[in-house]
Amino acid sequence: MDFSIISENLHYYFDGLLITVQLTGISLLLGLIFAIPLAVLRTSRNFILTMPIRFFVYVFRGTPLIVQMFIIYYGLGQFDFVKFGFGVFQEGFNPDNIGNQTFLWKYFFSEAYFCALFAFTLNTCAYTIEIIRGAIESTPFGEVEAAKSVGMSRTMMLRRIILPSSLRRAFPAYGNEVIFMLHGSALASVITLMDITGAAGIINARYYAPYEAYITAGVFYLCITFTIVWLFKKIEKRIYAHLAPYVDKTQKTAAVN
Amino acid sequence: MKRITLILIAAVFAFAGSAAAKDWKKIRMCTEGAYPPFNYTTPDGKLAGFDVDIANALCDYLKVECTWQTQAWDGTIPGLLARKYDASIASMSITEERKKKVAFTDKYYTTPAKFAAHESFLTRVIEGKLGKLKIGVQRETIHDRFASAMWGKKADIVRYGTQDEVFLDMKSGRLDLALADSVAISDGFLKLKGNEKFQFVGPSFNDPKWFGNGAGIAIHKSNQDLVELFNKAIAGIRANGTYKKIQDKYFDFDVYGE
CATH class of the missing domain: 3.40.190.10 (Periplasmic binding protein-like II)
Known part of the structure; x- marks a missing residue:
C-alpha cells in the first residue's frame, strides 16, 4: 500500500469534490423546486392532471439512473433533429455545417455536465414528488378540518397548513433522498465527468492502485455524507422543536436533582 | 500450536513453489472485448477479433488450453497483478511505465x-x-x-x-x-x-x-517462463504462416510492422 500517490494527486479529488457537490446540490435544488408543485398537483382528484405526473414518476422511478443518463447523453445525440433542429426534415438539408447546431444542443446537451445534471434533476424530482405526496396524503384530517372550520380557502389551507405540516413530515425521508442522490452522482464518471469517482478512476488507471484510489474516494463520500447528516439533524431539531420533550428552563436547579 | 502454524506456512510455501514451477497446461487469458477490430464481443456474446485469434493460435501452437475472460481496460493491469488471469492480450502497447508493473512478451503487432x-x-x-x-x-x-x-x-x-x-x-x-x-x-x-x-x-x-514498441501480451512479472513460452509461440506462428492467415482475415496490410 502506498498512499503517497494519493497525497501527490489529491488535487484530482478536490476538483472531483467540487463537481460532485455541484451536481448533487444543483440537481437536488432544482428537483425540489419542481417536485413541490407537482406533488400538490399529484394529490388532486382530477385524473387528467395526475396522469402525466404519475407517468413521469413511474418512468423515472422504474428505470435505473444510469439508463436514464445514457439515454440522455448518448441516446439524444443519435437524432439529427436534436442537433440541428427540425430543419433536418426539410429537403436539401446539409448537416455537415456544424454551425447550424441548435442552441439547445450546442450549449446544453453536447456537454456531459448538463446531461448529467438534467438526468439527476429528473430522477430526484420523481422520487421527491412521491415523498412529498405521501406526506401530504398522511396529513391528519383534524388539521384540515380545523383549517376549514376557520374558513380558510383551499390555497390558504395549502399554504398555511398542509404544505408546512407535510414538508415537515417529509423531511427525514428527504434526507435519505439527498444521500441517495449523492451516491447516485458517482455515475457521472461514466460519461467522462471527473467527479470523485472519476478522480479515483484516473488514479487507479495510472498507478494500478485500486485500493488506495477507491478508499480515498470512499473517505471523501463519507465526509460529505457526514456533513449532510449533521446538517439535517440540525434542521430537524429546529423544525421539530414543538415535539421536543418539555424542559422548564426556569427550574434549572430542580432538573439537576 | 506454534508447530502446526509452522507446518501450515511450510505447506503454503511448498504449494506456492510448486505452482510457480508448474508447466502450463491451462492459461487464463483476458482481453477487454470493446476494441474492434482487435478485440470485441460479438452479438451472441462471444469474444472475437485479431487479439483473440492470435491468442488462440498461440495456445494451439503451445498445445495448451486457454480460457477467456474480459476485463475493463482500466482494470487490466490491476487484475493481472491480482492474478485474476495469467495473461492479458488487449492491444496493450509496451511502454516503459507499464513495464514497471508487468512483464511483456515481444510485440505481436504495431500500428501508428x-x-x-x-x-x-x-x-x-x-x-x-x-x-x-x-x-x-x-x-x-x-x-x-x-x-x-x-x-x-x-x-x-x-x-x-x-x-x-x-x-x-x-x-x-x-x-x-x-x-x-x-x-x-x-x-x-x-x-x-x-x-x-x-x-x-x-x-x-x-x-x-x-507509443512504446508495439502491442504485447502482458503477464505477471513472476511468470517469466510464460513470457518466454509466448515469445517462442509468437515467433512460431510468424514462421509457420498462421499469423499471416489471421492477419489477412482482418487487414489488407502488414500489421506486424518492421
Whole structure:
C-alpha cells in the first residue's frame, strides 16, 4: 500500500469534490423546486392532471439512473433533429455545417455536465414528488378540518397548513433522498465527468492502485455524507422543536436533582 | 500450536513453489472485448477479433488450453497483478511505465496512432470557427498520455472508459478530434456504415517514447517462463504462416510492422 500517490494527486479529488457537490446540490435544488408543485398537483382528484405526473414518476422511478443518463447523453445525440433542429426534415438539408447546431444542443446537451445534471434533476424530482405526496396524503384530517372550520380557502389551507405540516413530515425521508442522490452522482464518471469517482478512476488507471484510489474516494463520500447528516439533524431539531420533550428552563436547579 | 502454524506456512510455501514451477497446461487469458477490430464481443456474446485469434493460435501452437475472460481496460493491469488471469492480450502497447508493473512478451503487432475528424473539420479551421478543441481519447491509454502531455493545456482532453464511447461521441458531434490507434479508427469507426463523413487528419504518430514498441501480451512479472513460452509461440506462428492467415482475415496490410 502506498498512499503517497494519493497525497501527490489529491488535487484530482478536490476538483472531483467540487463537481460532485455541484451536481448533487444543483440537481437536488432544482428537483425540489419542481417536485413541490407537482406533488400538490399529484394529490388532486382530477385524473387528467395526475396522469402525466404519475407517468413521469413511474418512468423515472422504474428505470435505473444510469439508463436514464445514457439515454440522455448518448441516446439524444443519435437524432439529427436534436442537433440541428427540425430543419433536418426539410429537403436539401446539409448537416455537415456544424454551425447550424441548435442552441439547445450546442450549449446544453453536447456537454456531459448538463446531461448529467438534467438526468439527476429528473430522477430526484420523481422520487421527491412521491415523498412529498405521501406526506401530504398522511396529513391528519383534524388539521384540515380545523383549517376549514376557520374558513380558510383551499390555497390558504395549502399554504398555511398542509404544505408546512407535510414538508415537515417529509423531511427525514428527504434526507435519505439527498444521500441517495449523492451516491447516485458517482455515475457521472461514466460519461467522462471527473467527479470523485472519476478522480479515483484516473488514479487507479495510472498507478494500478485500486485500493488506495477507491478508499480515498470512499473517505471523501463519507465526509460529505457526514456533513449532510449533521446538517439535517440540525434542521430537524429546529423544525421539530414543538415535539421536543418539555424542559422548564426556569427550574434549572430542580432538573439537576 | 506454534508447530502446526509452522507446518501450515511450510505447506503454503511448498504449494506456492510448486505452482510457480508448474508447466502450463491451462492459461487464463483476458482481453477487454470493446476494441474492434482487435478485440470485441460479438452479438451472441462471444469474444472475437485479431487479439483473440492470435491468442488462440498461440495456445494451439503451445498445445495448451486457454480460457477467456474480459476485463475493463482500466482494470487490466490491476487484475493481472491480482492474478485474476495469467495473461492479458488487449492491444496493450509496451511502454516503459507499464513495464514497471508487468512483464511483456515481444510485440505481436504495431500500428501508428492518428487523428480522426469530421470532414468539415478543415473548413472550420480555415473559417476560424473553432474554439477550444475537444479531443476524445480512451482513458489512460498511450493516446491519452500523449494528447494530455502535448496539448493538455491548449485543448480539452475528454477521457472515456472505452474506445467505442469515443467514437459514439465523435459521431454525435461532441468531439472535434479523436486520437486513437489508426487501425482501431479505420476498422472500428471509419469503415462502419453511416460514418462516411469522418476521415483521418494529420500525421501518423509512432514515437516510441510515447507509443512504446508495439502491442504485447502482458503477464505477471513472476511468470517469466510464460513470457518466454509466448515469445517462442509468437515467433512460431510468424514462421509457420498462421499469423499471416489471421492477419489477412482482418487487414489488407502488414500489421506486424518492421
